[in-house]
Amino acid sequence: MFTLATWNINSVRLREPLVARFLTEEAPDILCLQETKSPVEKIPLEIFRSLGYTHLVARGQKGYNGVAILSKLPIEDAGDRDYASLGHARHVAARLENGITIHNVYVPAGGDIPDREQNVKFGQKLDFLTEMRDAFHADNPKKSILVGDLNIAPREDDVWNHKALLKIVSHTPIEVEHLAAAQDAGKWVDVTRNDIREGRLYSWWSYRAKDWDAADKGRRLDHIWATPDIVNAGHDSRILRPVRGWEQPSDHVPVLASFDL
DNA sequence: ATGGTCGTTAGACGA
Numbered sequence: 001m002f003t004l005a006t007w008n009i010n011s012v013r014l015r016e017p018l019v020a021r022f023l024t025e026e027a028p029d030i031l032c033l034q035e036t037k038s039p040v041e042k043i044p045l046e047i048f049r050s051l052g053y054t055h056l057v058a059r060g061q062k063g064y065n066g067v068a069i070l071s072k073l074p075i076e077d078a079g080d081r082d083y084a085s086l087g088h089a090r091h092v093a094a095r096l097e098n099g100i101t102i103h104n105v106y107v108p109a110g111g112d113i114p115d116r117e118q119n120v121k122f123g124q125k126l127d128f129l130t131e132m133r134d135a136f137h138a139d140n141p142k143k144s145i146l147v148g149d150l151n152i153a154p155r156e157d158d159v160w161n162h163k164a165l166l167k168i169v170s171h172t173p174i175e176v177e178h179l180a181a182a183q184d185a186g187k188w189v190d191v192t193r194n195d196i197r198e199g200r201l202y203s204w205w206s207y208r209a210k211d212w213d214a215a216d217k218g219r220r221l222d223h224i225w226a227t228p229d230i231v232n233a234g235h236d237s238r239i240l241r242p243v244r245g246w247e248q249p250s251d252h253v254p255v256l257a258s259f260d261l
Numbered sequence: 262a263t264g265g266t267c268g269t270t271a272g273a274c275g276a
Contacts, residue, residue: 010276011268035276037269063269064276109276121275151276207276208265251267251276 001260002029002073003236004102006147006222008204008252012036012068016044018246022254023051026240029072031254034106034149036066043068059089067092067104067148083131084108084124098261100230101141105132105148114172122169125151129178136186145259146188146225149252152179155193157200158220170219188225191257195237203239204252212244222255233260 005028009015012033023031031053036043040060048056048070057078058068065088069075077095082088090106108125116123154176156162165171183190192201202218209215226234236258243253 014268035268064274111275206265207267210265 001258003256003258004028004030004032004145004147004224005254005256006032006034006104006149006224007254008034008106008149008222008250010035010037010250010252012043012066013038015248015250016047018243018249020047020051021246022240022243023048023053023070026254026256027052028256030102031070032102032104032147033068033070034066034104036060036068037063038066040068057092057094059092061089065089065106067106069094069102069104071096073097081131081135083129083135084127086124086128090128099143100259100261101144103144103146103148105146105150107149107151109151110169110175112169114167114169114174125169126174126178129175129182133178133182133185136182136188139186141186141188141227142229144186144227145191145230146186147223147255149221150179150223151221152176153219153221154179155220157198158202160200160202160217160219165219170221183225186225187228189228189231191224191226191231191234192220192237192239192255194231195235195257201239202241203255205244207251222252224255224257226259230259230261234258235260 055071110125111121113119203222205212
């Protein structure tokens with residue numbers, strides 16, 4: 001059995017103490033981070049190594065984006081894709097010794113206006129998802145887990161107000177359709193929703209709310225998916241809402257699942 | 262309906 005977590009950390013260097021606290025308290029076997037905002041060589045690895053996370057694959061750039069997989073388990077092979085040819089560090093993959101491949105993805109946020117004619121970033125987000133779709137259609141992934149900040153809340157109960165968010169980037173129908181197309185192409189199953197089938201689930205709350213907890217205007221942007229051949233091994237999904245209340249938090253919280261593999 | 266807050270890094274840009 002192994003436990004896996006995904007967390008948009010919004011600067012791994014600034015939040016090194018929070019990552020260390022999370023690794024100490026929850027001790028997942030694997031932690032996938034997004035928005036590390038750091039070149040790979042500047043990720044603070046010593047503290048993570050000291051906590052048992054001696055294996056790392058990461059992609060980074062200065063100031064923006066960045067993804068990393070910290071692991072207690074050995075990593076046999078690694079790779080990355082540049083979906084939509086943006087030149088951004090938004091994907092890294094690792095294969096474990098048990099043959100499981102983990103994809104860690106940071107989908108572009110997409111800007112404010114949900115129209116590719118008026119907003120280049122929205123078009124890039126859709127193109128990124130389309131290229132993910134095409135890659136998974138070609139790859140036919142097996143024994144694979146995909147996690148990350150997908151920057152889309154697909155279900156009505158993944159947002160605080162479905163109707164109010166239909167024209168807000170992250171919950172527009174065209175984004176939900178593009179995400180579903182990428183998901184279907186790899187036959188990915190939403191592990192979190194396979195485990196927790198009903199009720200509102202959020203993994204992100206804006207920094208801009210006066211009182212994020214009281215307002216509770218959240219969205220489920222962070223996801224764990226698995227291919228059908230291993231999805232039944234997944235269990236004990238959790239979203240760690242209290243982490244949003246830690247000192248100097250990320251606006252995202254960790255999402256976890258365990259796999260009997 | 263609008264503006265609200267962060268992080269990086271040094272004036273915006275991105276989320």
